[in-house]
Structures are given as C-alpha cells and as structure tokens.
Amino acid sequence: MLSKKTQYALKALGYLAGKYGQGPVLISEIAKNKKIPIKFLETILLELKQNNVLESKKGKGGGYYLIESPKKTTLAQAIRLVGGPIALLPCVSINFYEKCKDCNEATCGLNKAMLQTRDATLKILEKKTLAELIDG
Amino acid sequence: MLSKKTQYALKALGYLAGKYGQGPVLISEIAKNKKIPIKFLETILLELKQNNVLESKKGKGGGYYLIESPKKTTLAQAIRLVGGPIALLPCVSINFYEKCKDCNEATCGLNKAMLQTRDATLKILEKKTLAELIDG
DNA sequence: TAATAGTCTATTGTTTAAGTAGACTTATTT
DNA sequence: AAATAAGTCTACTTAAACAATAGACTATTA
Known part of the structure; x- marks a missing residue:
C-alpha cells in the first residue's frame, strides 16, 4: 500500500x-x-x-x-519521487533495494514471485502519466 | 511494500x-x-x-x-491472512476497501490506473502457492 | 517431576502521519 | 517607497501505527 x-x-x-x-x-x-x-x-x-x-x-x-507538461511525468516516476517504493519487497526493489538476510536470490521462490509482480506493476505505471490523473 | x-x-x-x-x-x-x-x-x-x-x-x-498441503494456499491468501493489503490504494482494495474522500471512482484516473495494477498483481499472486516458496 | 516448547500479557522503541506556530518573501496598493 | 496582504518556508509537537523485547504462564513428554 x-x-x-x-x-x-x-x-x-x-x-x-x-x-x-x-x-x-x-x-x-x-x-x-x-x-x-x-x-x-x-x-x-x-x-x-x-x-x-x-x-x-x-x-x-x-x-x-x-514545470513540464503532465504527459512528461509517469506515475512510476511520481511515486518514486516522494519516496514510495513500488516493489512489494526490498529485495526486488529497483530504487530501494536491500538484500535479504536469509535467502539466495537465485533460488528464492518468494523473490521470483515478487519480481514478476513488480514487473507487471511497472509495465502499467511506466506507461501512465500525470495527464491520466485529470478528472473527467 | x-x-x-x-x-x-x-x-x-x-x-x-x-x-x-x-x-x-x-x-x-x-x-x-x-x-x-x-x-x-x-x-x-x-x-x-x-x-x-x-x-x-x-x-x-x-x-x-x-495443516494442508502447501499447494492449497496461494500467496494472495497468505498475504491477506496476516493483514497485508495487496492493492496500492484503499479505494482499489478488495479486502481493505475504503472510499476516497475526494474522488468519484467512475471518473478518477488514479483509481483506474491502480485498479489495473491490482489486477495484474493478483493474477500472479493467486496462481503461486506456498509450494513455490520452497528453496532449491 | 524436570525439562521442553508453545501461549499470553505488558512494555519499549521507532517510524509515519498530522497538526501548530511563526518567520520569511514577493507583489500590490497607496 | 512604505505598508500590507498573500503566499511559501522552517522548526517543533503530538498522536498513532508498527516493530521488537521481556518475562510469566501453561501444556506435553520422558
């Protein structure tokens, strides 16, 4: 959230x-x-x-x-600017990456699942821009 | 996160x-x-x-x-059990829904974008089970 | 009955969210 | 040019949620 x-x-x-x-x-x-x-x-x-x-x-x-046209800023950029990570876990975050203490990322199933959800989320948020937030 | x-x-x-x-x-x-x-x-x-x-x-x-075989519980179920919402905003959450104070969901662009990301995320998390979390 | 391991209650520390007070800047008005 | 109004900027305080810790209590096995 x-x-x-x-x-x-x-x-x-x-x-x-x-x-x-x-x-x-x-x-x-x-x-x-x-x-x-x-x-x-x-x-x-x-x-x-x-x-x-x-x-x-x-x-x-x-x-x-x-400063710029709303179309120039994506939702992904906007979320990251104010410090909001997009990934569900630190170990799959691009901008807030942190290594897990307990797992080997190459074999960790949780890492794999969360990577997939991150990519699916980013695919959407990197296409949408501030222009899409305008009401009506 | x-x-x-x-x-x-x-x-x-x-x-x-x-x-x-x-x-x-x-x-x-x-x-x-x-x-x-x-x-x-x-x-x-x-x-x-x-x-x-x-x-x-x-x-x-x-x-x-x-209690049950790991294959019987999905990651989406597991996350919800311990109180973790999956959606990025309350207004698009299935289990933790809250209406926005300021927007009409039918016309709100943010709502629309977040709904899409929620669906994309759920599509993955409802397929994966605890069995996928086993190392190796 | 002694040792083991889960259960329960209470407390502490840390981060995030929100609210308050007031200083500082700029533009307008006269 | 000075006064004032309108707005941003800075610092501090309070409240709530989240994370972590400590210790007493209860049930089970050997």
Missing part, C-alpha cells in the same frame, strides 16, 4: 495537471479540493519542487505549478 | 512448506534459518494458527506445521 504522503502527492499532481498552463495554484485550493491536510501538503509540494517537478511563486498571485 | 510482519509470515510459511509432512517445527528453528526476531515470529505464527493455516503442538517434540 502506498503511504498517505504518496497518495496525497499523486492527488495533488493530478490536480495541478488539470490546471497546467494556467499559472500558479494555491496550496489551499489543492488542499480543499483534494481533501488533504494543508500543512502536510505544504511539505509534500516543497519536496516535489526540490525534485524539479514543480515550481512555485511567492507572494500575491503565487502558488505551485507543474 | 509489504509490512515486516507480512514478509516474515511468508518466509516462515515457505520454511514450513519445505518441511510439510515431517512433523512439528520449532519456532526457534524457523527464526534462526529465516533470520526473524523470535518473539515477533511467535505472534505471527499464533495468528496463522488462529486463521487455520497452521497447527501447533506444545511440549517436547512440539512446534508448528502446515
């Missing part, structure tokens, strides 16, 4: 995708429409900015907005 | 699958071979017993063992 943080990030990115090209969007607007705790959302958006997905503008008329 | 508890449960079940039909296996033996904190493992095995997957015997010569 994705963490709340990751879920909120995806929701927020979807909202911003729908407003792409229309200038900065207020944090409070995103929070209200997507039912996200505003202070938690602040830290998430800030992190996305530091990862060069969002840009922000301060002061009156400010807010957050996508 | 599956919780530690779920990971440990799968490892332990895999170990017991390899010893199926050979009588009770000590908690300590499983813990040692699978590098699982023994006290944590105790609670996990007890839960699996209460869910009618394992049986136990107390006293000397005691231990835990699988």
Whole structure:
C-alpha cells in the first residue's frame, strides 16, 4: 500500500495537471479540493519542487505549478519521487533495494514471485502519466 | 511494500512448506534459518494458527506445521491472512476497501490506473502457492 | 517431576502521519 | 517607497501505527 504522503502527492499532481498552463495554484485550493491536510501538503509540494517537478511563486498571485507538461511525468516516476517504493519487497526493489538476510536470490521462490509482480506493476505505471490523473 | 510482519509470515510459511509432512517445527528453528526476531515470529505464527493455516503442538517434540498441503494456499491468501493489503490504494482494495474522500471512482484516473495494477498483481499472486516458496 | 516448547500479557522503541506556530518573501496598493 | 496582504518556508509537537523485547504462564513428554 502506498503511504498517505504518496497518495496525497499523486492527488495533488493530478490536480495541478488539470490546471497546467494556467499559472500558479494555491496550496489551499489543492488542499480543499483534494481533501488533504494543508500543512502536510505544504511539505509534500516543497519536496516535489526540490525534485524539479514543480515550481512555485511567492507572494500575491503565487502558488505551485507543474514545470513540464503532465504527459512528461509517469506515475512510476511520481511515486518514486516522494519516496514510495513500488516493489512489494526490498529485495526486488529497483530504487530501494536491500538484500535479504536469509535467502539466495537465485533460488528464492518468494523473490521470483515478487519480481514478476513488480514487473507487471511497472509495465502499467511506466506507461501512465500525470495527464491520466485529470478528472473527467 | 509489504509490512515486516507480512514478509516474515511468508518466509516462515515457505520454511514450513519445505518441511510439510515431517512433523512439528520449532519456532526457534524457523527464526534462526529465516533470520526473524523470535518473539515477533511467535505472534505471527499464533495468528496463522488462529486463521487455520497452521497447527501447533506444545511440549517436547512440539512446534508448528502446515495443516494442508502447501499447494492449497496461494500467496494472495497468505498475504491477506496476516493483514497485508495487496492493492496500492484503499479505494482499489478488495479486502481493505475504503472510499476516497475526494474522488468519484467512475471518473478518477488514479483509481483506474491502480485498479489495473491490482489486477495484474493478483493474477500472479493467486496462481503461486506456498509450494513455490520452497528453496532449491 | 524436570525439562521442553508453545501461549499470553505488558512494555519499549521507532517510524509515519498530522497538526501548530511563526518567520520569511514577493507583489500590490497607496 | 512604505505598508500590507498573500503566499511559501522552517522548526517543533503530538498522536498513532508498527516493530521488537521481556518475562510469566501453561501444556506435553520422558
């Protein structure tokens, strides 16, 4: 299961995708429409900015907005940016890999099964982009 | 990512699958071979017993063992037993379903994407059984 | 009846999620 | 150019879930 943080990030990115090209969007607007705790959302958006997905503008008329077209960012990229692993186990994760203490990956049946599910999941998440998150 | 508890449960079940039909296996033996904190493992095995997957015997010569043949339990069933959701979001989970606060599932793109990944994952995990977790 | 091994209760530590307070920046208005 | 309003940024606190540990208790076998 994705963490709340990751879920909120995806929701927020979807909202911003729908407003792409229309200038900065207020944090409070995103929070209200997507039912996200505003202070938690602040830290998430800030992190996305530091990862060069969002840009922000301060002061009156400010807010957050996508740097690139929504079609340029895949869901797999978005999930990884906010620290959400996609694989079900560390030993089959690409970005959060950790070796198992107890098993030989070449012969471990669990490893094999989880590798297959990871690949199936990635196949989907690497094709979908933020544009697909726009409502309607 | 599956919780530690779920990971440990799968490892332990895999170990017991390899010893199926050979009588009770000590908690300590499983813990040692699978590098699982023994006290944590105790609670996990007890839960699996209460869910009618394992049986136990107390006293000397005691231990835990699988009730049914390893081929009878799928990985999807095993994961769910110890409380591990398979879907990436609550709104696409079969056993841990929760409605989103902010979205209409019929039109939500995120819901659609996550449904697809859930189906792809389930297709694999419902075919694999505990027998596949046996090493070698 | 002594030793073995599972069962139960309680407690501690760690991470994640959420909420609070306030400082800092920028843009507008006058 | 100064005041103010609108917004982001930083640091700290609280609450809940998850992971791990410790020890007493109960049942079984030899």
